[in-house]
Amino acid sequence: MASKGKAKWEGDLKGGSGVFTAGEDITGQYSFKSRFEDGPGANPEQLIGAAHAACLSMALSNILAEAGHNPTSVEAEAVVQLRLLDDGPSITKIHLKVVGTVPGLSEEHFRGHAEEAKAGCPVSKALAGVPEITMDATLAG
Known part of the structure; x- marks a missing residue:
């Protein structure tokens, strides 16, 4: 399945704007000021963050379910x-x-599954060129 994104920029770098x-x-709209x-x-980095968070939460939910630990919820944020x-x-x-809210799962096992999801989700793989990707993974409550 192919997914599509597009953008149009008008004007010079500092005075222009895009959609x-x-x-x-x-x-959404973006500009030099919204980015820098x-x-x-x-800005594009917000879109990358949202994509990474969405991919990670889906991948982790799947890994948890496959391991017999059906999650109630998995919430992810990427900065x-x-x-x-x-x-440049x-x-x-x-x-x-x-x-995550995962009944009956230990914090240690949750972190292990989260690391697996971080390494394996397609967006993480696409962002492999980023020098540092860190993660805090905890259970709710």
């Missing part, structure tokens, strides 16, 4: 750091935080 569409109905100066709007390096902007770190 993106993910799929058919997820849209904490201005209003979205993507963009840094200005000598050779680069994603230097992603920190994942995952919290």
